[in-house]
Amino acid sequence: MSKALVWLRNDLRLSDNPALVAAFKEADDVTALFIFETDEGIRAPGGAARWWFNRSLTDLSERLAEIGVHLLVEEGKAEDVLRRVLKDVGATSLHWNRRYHPAERALDAGIKERLGEDIAVESHPGNVLVEPWDIATGTGKSYSVYGPFWKNLRALDIAEPLAAPKGKAVRHKKVDESYREPKWAKKLAPYWTIGETAAQEKLAAFFDERLTDYPQGRDFPALQATSHLSPHLRHGEISPRQIWHAAKAFAHAHHAETERINKFLSELAWRDFNYHQLYHRDDIVRVAMHTKYEGMKWREAPEQLEAWKRGRTGIPMVDAGMRELWETGYMENRVRMLTASFLCKNLLIDWRVGEEWFWDCLCDGDIANNPGNWQWVAGSGMDASPFFRIFNPVTQGERFDADGDYVRRWVPELAELPDKHVQQPWAAPKDVLAKAGVKIGETYPEPIVDLKETRFRALEAAKAL
DNA sequence: CAGCAGTTGTC
């Protein structure tokens, strides 16, 4: 009886899981393994993601048992754990779906080479729409501009998702949840339903209920018009190909929605674009893609950084976003841009510092998207926003949260202020503040920086590059 | 080689 092992990483699903399908094709007995990796250079998931992993693995182990697969959860150096489990299980083949960070690729390649001397080791494509080396410019180079990348990608035949394998149920063994998750992450629970089934339901609900508002609504954080699929994607509870083909099918059935679907898919393609950069550039988590940004004179400002993290900057939109992040493990794109811009430009703090905070707090903290988007905001990314494009969080608030619903939801101490003043309470007349029960500097902080001055300072710093 | 386009802004 042949036995196969599937090493799961960011692909916690039964359907459209090429590694799982390959293992079923080749063996009568399949075991799955998740490793909380301690290898040097492998970026450990952030706190919120660890919390998510724990719950997702619990769900996954029950579902895998239904098709005859035991899920083991271990902690340690990947190769050590794999060798031990392969021996315990008696597996003669090993399968995984590829990952793309330089350190991950190096580790996986080494394991493949060494274990491959004794058993069959096979890697599969399953976590991006197109493998990063399968899409290139006319001259065979990797893309650094999103537009042409998208133009090329959208015309490709994206592989159809695979069905979940079928098997005879085995008794479910409870997952070992011994690996760490931070205490604070418990508070995320009310906001999320975790697992493959929930992800599929959320996708369907997005098309049915939110798509109409999506292209414009995605900029208005109070509307919650986005799909909120990102944490599911990050853990692979749903695959990008599944999203792609479900969206195509929906557009086929509802022709009037084609344009909105295409907008949605172009956002999904940004994920592939970021993976394209992750694969082709130096470590985008640590290294500015436009290397001149390595010369930027970033400030050290621990108190201001702390105020940013805690949502105590005195700028309502920034504080609302940072508090939503801390409370729910999520922010919508517009708010991510404006809070990130505030850190990199108004506070002139290194994007890596902000990236790390998001990495820890976001349920969707993704190895390509998070650094890719931070670099985009900072100006150092491929196809990034020019550095002089500096968000004004007050203007952004007035444009995208005009009636202050979003600010009121997350900064309740400003809830009683009239719409007109909720985005810049420090400028409100005294009697208005008194009536709303707001005391600047007491019930709500004074702005920690002057937006105009710090905008100018950022422009000067960029000119010096 | 020429032409064209380029996510998200602000004053």
Next chain:
DNA sequence: ACAACTGCT
């Protein structure tokens, strides 16, 4: 205007 780029076909 910022600042006239560059990437891509």
